Amino acid sequence: MKITLAQLNPTIGDIRGNLHKALEAFRRAAQAGSDLVVFSELFLSGYPARDLLERPDFLGRIEAALEQIRQASTGFSETGMLIGAPVRSGRVTGRGLHNAALLFHAGRLVFTQHKSLLPNYDVFDEARYFDPAEAVATVAFRGERLGIVICEDSWTDPELHRGRAYSLDPVARLAAQGATLLINLSASPYQAGKEGQRLGILRAHARTYRVPAIMVNQVGGNDELVFDGRSACMGVNAEPVAVLDAFCEQELTLEINAHSAGSADVFSPREGVADVHDALVLGLGDYVRKCGFERVLLGLSGGIDSALVCCLAAAALGPENVLAVLMPSRYSSTGSIDDSVALAHNLGVRHTTIPIMPVYDSFIATLAPEFAHSAPDTTEENIQARIRGTLLMSLSNKFGHLLLTTGNKSEMAVGYCTLYGDMCGGLAVICDVPKTMVYALARYINRDREIIPESILTKAPSAELRPDQTDQDSLPPYDVLDRILEGYIDRACSLSELLSMGFDPQTVRWVIGAVDRNEYKRRQAAPGLKVTSKAFGMGRRMAIAACYGQETVITDFANGNDA
């Protein structure tokens, strides 16, 4: 049996475009003599389509697209198509909608399998939209007995869910029903280190049930989520027959039957930082393109965050589509300006310089009557950041470039950033990248030649909003900060657990307090690309007007910028 794995990049809501992609791949697979072409989960709507799934008109247009697929399958009578789409159940209890895999063949809808396990944690909201499957069943196709599941249906190992288990294992049930080939349609987002888990699951199923296991995963960026593809086929010997490339569209046709064995050489794991880099490049490029933009702009401060984002943008869109804006103040070092110009030059990115001091002086003069009896504080620093935000948005408005935000996860976590200032922008490219990972990415970009000037990598990080300022005036050292944040945010550690890890109590209390206190800033942040196990954004839902109740105290670490 020849199976085509169609690892493609759908756009959310673009039923017509996604249908077109599917039919083109169907045609190519048929021409290649394939028996079955397999697409990813919810391919017709794109994943996640979110509340579009609540609109009856949207679901009606999905049904019309499925009818077009059925009709097209008449013309390719040697080839079946297995595709994911939301399908109404016709029942009045529950949500009335299923996350379904539909098998079309020779003008007929041959088989439908609904998803059994609906992830409803972190970034996933599937219980909001779907009812679970009532049962699973195998289907005979071309001499094999297919066991079809959808994404989470395979993720039943409690280890993957902090020890929590599902009471159901759809793959085990299908194996018990005699499946000779397992096929999983997925929309499994990228996160650093997860690709090994995903292949591990496929491998475990092949080993446990002694059948080949195929997984077709979505690829592409959709708002906060980046899907890495890496579709795969695991042989009956639990070794990979094939692993498709990460972060790109790919179609691969394999000859597979119940006895196919894989060769261990197919899959060569790569450096983690390279993966994060490619995820960010894909997520950035897709966000810009799917929002209908061609070009981006960003502020280059001379610091490492904006340097990294500039490199990612140039890689995603081509340097000719990136505009770097230098906005020096009297607190900007000449090093920062020179480094920014050198970076733009190294990348071949256009740059322009707009000094902010005349506008700043004008703001200060305008506010002088109000501030007559007050000493300077972070207010004045925030004004600088907000002038820069306004200048960048003005260029964005005038020329139709999308503004990229350059803040990292460490500063976003503790609020070391200015709302409506450096937080301005359509996409916060690295807001899920901790500062220590920012350095690793910069070194990765410089692996062959110096693109980011070395001085940007070696100088002390500074917001340059007052004389001789450095980040470490206000923040703990980044290696300490990032480890505390990883514990508090990614692993939900308590204060006492963090203390038992040996961190300085005063530092831990300050970090926890700063994270909790700055929820209001993050609520108004631009969407950002998720690359860690717990990103700010749709996957972390916290109240603002709340008392988090940890015994936190304000210490001598200042609250970065912004009141």
Next chain:
Amino acid sequence: MKITLAQLNPTIGDIRGNLHKALEAFRRAAQAGSDLVVFSELFLSGYPARDLLERPDFLGRIEAALEQIRQASTGFSETGMLIGAPVRSGRVTGRGLHNAALLFHAGRLVFTQHKSLLPNYDVFDEARYFDPAEAVATVAFRGERLGIVICEDSWTDPELHRGRAYSLDPVARLAAQGATLLINLSASPYQAGKEGQRLGILRAHARTYRVPAIMVNQVGGNDELVFDGRSACMGVNAEPVAVLDAFCEQELTLEINAHSAGSADVFSPREGVADVHDALVLGLGDYVRKCGFERVLLGLSGGIDSALVCCLAAAALGPENVLAVLMPSRYSSTGSIDDSVALAHNLGVRHTTIPIMPVYDSFIATLAPEFAHSAPDTTEENIQARIRGTLLMSLSNKFGHLLLTTGNKSEMAVGYCTLYGDMCGGLAVICDVPKTMVYALARYINRDREIIPESILTKAPSAELRPDQTDQDSLPPYDVLDRILEGYIDRACSLSELLSMGFDPQTVRWVIGAVDRNEYKRRQAAPGLKVTSKAFGMGRRMAIAACYGQETVITDFANGNDA
């Protein structure tokens, strides 16, 4: 049997404060000779506690608070306490957590009932956190057989869910088990017109099962949600025994048994606009207080939106805690300035004036080299709005006042607002209030005397960002716009359904396109108070980088502000 309905205002996450409130009410009820004091759903954590419910340390502190309640109940041996809290199940399948009602009496946890129906639509995410109850059971207490349910457990009428039904009816099951008294612990948020539904449900249960039905609802604002209280007791004759006041804390002790009948006179419905007004005042006040602020500021433009927000703020916090800021430009009419001063005077609110033209001219001069070959457009209008945003945030930062955003739902829907400009602020007070409702609220505020100057109510709305501008240069008439928006957003009508209602096709297409296209602005908006059936924010989750696929076209209506 004497039952105390404790309608109180918990703070999210403030376990210690909420426990203190509960124990004080317990003590008062015991002193009043009450047999049972009933609190609202998830009272100890506050509702909604969101992802705090995923933190083991948080759940551990809840358990410690429940132990304190158990100990306290030893001292009030004549009085039981029925309170809502999240409770871990100890099971490894599912989420391992229940939304529970716990009955304490004389030093013992006598009975626990888990919630059966977990709302997971609109603003509700309960399937993210909780497992449903496996069963319901009645409990004998002081000669009655109590049937205890939690909020959604009573909302089983498919009419309430656009025709969708639950496959289970916990109240019917409890009635079948012989409950002589139904008690519902709720955290049911306010929305215009819903109070009638809530009492209707209680009435229907009393009528159907011929038992009195009690509901204790949370009161207070928690971020986007305002809880209106209005706890009630319906008699066996399906007439109200008592209805507690809306929008305030209240404790009421009633003598109730299985035969208690109500009197129809207790409940007098009030004008809808008064309710919306009071909901906004409570939501605003609680957001400010629970965020730890005392004072607010806002920009007064001379238009009706900021005038309304100023009145709401003065009502919520006292006029002495409100600072109104006038920021005229050369496009501001003298009428706008005079009207703003008159409003501040009428309210007794402090005001100050900060002209924006010097800063504006400085921005224009700074950007002149970049804009040399471009004609003026909305960019320059956005700069004015962003200068105002920066000035207001500077006052907020310097003096620690929380900034209120004044945009309404109609402009938020179609993007007629400037990101990082007039959208700046900690709370978007009226962002779920359509413009036509803004007028109704203004008239309500003026019902006894002219507080909002009449000219603000009668002049044509204008952003005053260019000469002789009015909103209707860019937008359809507000009465038409609001009806289209209500259809598209609140009722999820399709394009063709909207056309069949008789709206102008070009207008409908423009409105739909504008709503879809401006998702990116709303993603970065301040949280706002929900008062309609479908608010932007946590209850409406849409993708940004998406193609909504309605056959929308850009027509001669301009896209308000902002590119």
